[in-house]
Amino acid sequence: MASSTDTTPTDTAADGVRRRDFIEIAAVATAGVGGIFALLPLVSxxxxxxxxxxxxxxxxxxxxxxxxxxxxxxxxxxxxxVRYLTDAEIAEANAVDVGSLRDAQTLAERTQPGHEHILVVMGVCTHLGCVPLGAAEGEVKGEYGGYFCPCHGSHYDTAARIRKGPAPTNLEVPEYTFTSDTTIVIG
Known part of the structure; x- marks a missing residue:
């Protein structure tokens, strides 16, 4: 009978474990790289x-x-x-009791500081999405001198605030910035 000291099982086991570890690490690394290459087109x-x-x-x-x-x-x-408000239109908008409005906003809340005379609004009625009249010369501006939606009769004032008709809210003011006194970037 041979004794257990005649062979060196620990040396061969250690070599086998090292090779196995290397193969596992290589396989995981290859799968990881392959996974990244598979996900890149999906993400892009x-x-x-x-x-x-x-x-x-x-x-x-x-x-x-x-x-x-x-x-x-x-x-x-x-x-x-985009409307350049006259002094009379600004005075008319500021004279309105904000508490009487359906969607209470002042003209100052709808314009930017330093550019109170420029009003920028989305041209989409808040009732059902029609395009109101009043931006082009000669178009009907409604009872309040702003915009009039011909689809269902919503009337907006000079600050594009809803005053009469079925529209629930004022015309939306998009995000915009003045890059100069004469240039606006919307969005």
Whole structure:
């Protein structure tokens, strides 16, 4: 009978464990790298396309706007109205008792400090999404001199606040910034 000291099972076991550990580490590393390469196309396809990124902001030059005029633009495939309010329109908007409004907002809350004469609103009626009239010259401005939605008769004042009709809220003011006194970036 041979004694257990004749062979060195610990040496061969140690060599086998080292090889096995290396194979396991190599297999896990290969699977990890393969997993990353499999996930990259899935993650990158969720990024917005170039046309969506291009439509995420709209830059407008308002240097040609004179008091009382408005322009229509497009932001994310929806109309935007930019109006240069006259002193009379500002006074009329500020004279309204805010407590009497359905969606109480002052003109100052709807414009930016230092640019109170420029009103930027989405040109989409808050009732059912029609495009109100009043931005172009000669269009009906409604009973309050702002905007009028011909679909169901909503009337907005000069600050684009709902005054009469079925619309539940004021015309939405999008996020925008002035990059200069004559340039607005919406979005």
């Amino acid at each position: 396809q969720m990024a917005p396309s170039k046309d969506v990124l291009a439509a995420s902001t709209t830059e407008l030059d308002i240097s040609a706007l004179e008091p009382g005029q408005a322009i229509k633009a497009e932001f994310r495939k929806q109309p935007v109205f």
